[in-house]
Amino acid sequence: MKLYTENYPAPNPRKVHIYLAEKGLSVDRVHTRMAERQHKAPDFMQKNSLGQVPVLETDDGKFISESIAICRYFEALHPAPPMFGRDPFDAAMVEMWIRRAEFRLWNPMGQVWINADPRTAVVNPNQFKDYGEHSKKILAGAMKWIDRELGDGREFLAGKQFTMADIVLLCGLDFAKFIHQDIPEEAQNLRAWHARVSARPSARAT
Ligand SMILES: N[C@@H](CCC(=O)N[C@@H](CS)C(=O)NCC(=O)O)C(=O)O
CATH class of the missing domain: 1.20.1050.10 (Glutathione S-transferase Yfyf (Class Pi); Chain A, domain 2)
Known part of the structure; x- marks a missing residue:
């Protein structure tokens, strides 16, 4: 898996970074430099037509946008400890x-x-x-x-x-x-x- 992402202070990628840290998970990161407009490059727009980070590339080559959707994907794969509620x-x-x-x-x-x-x-x-x-x-x-x-x-x-x-x-x-x-x-x-x-x-x- 690969997480196309940007560093602090970008707040949406940070949600995923904190979530992964809480879960004890690590994922390869591809630094998508917003200052260089890499998130608006044609090849990136193929991954997310909104041209936004973060984007997760799954092991079978699918793409998930939206920080919460990415975290929910990890949550389904790794339910413990629960980060989206216990009951x-x-x-x-x-x-x-x-x-x-x-x-x-x-x-x-x-x-x-x-x-x-x-x-x-x-x-x-x-x-x-x-x-x-x-x-x-x-x-x-x-x-x-x-x-x-x-x-x-x-x-x-x-x-x-x-x-x-x-x-x-x-x-x-x-x-x-x-x-x-x-x-x-x-x-x-x-x-x-x-x-x-x-x-x-x-x-x-x-
Ligand atoms: N709702 C999206 C928002 C993603 C988003 O707006 N990311 C910012 C970086 S923090 C971005 O890529 N902005 C560039 C743009 O909107 O064109 C999410 O939760 O992932």
């Missing part, structure tokens, strides 16, 4: 929080990156600056909402166990920091959660 309710909580983290936090974060960050202006010359600025507020609101949710004292986002939902949130928050959108000072539950999951060895996977 039906748990699994629903993990799915619920992955989707909430993606829709509520990652979406506005992506809009800040695309529309308000000078580093993407070259590839996105028609930035909607107002929308980018507005998205900063939506992103901060999402962080405060998750902070309130964590106020019930649970250790991890989807419950008692560290799961894929924590990985999605961690990679989102660290990328948000990279684009200067840090966790609000008053969001103490979220800050404590962030410190807790960042202390895991897997968080060093970049």
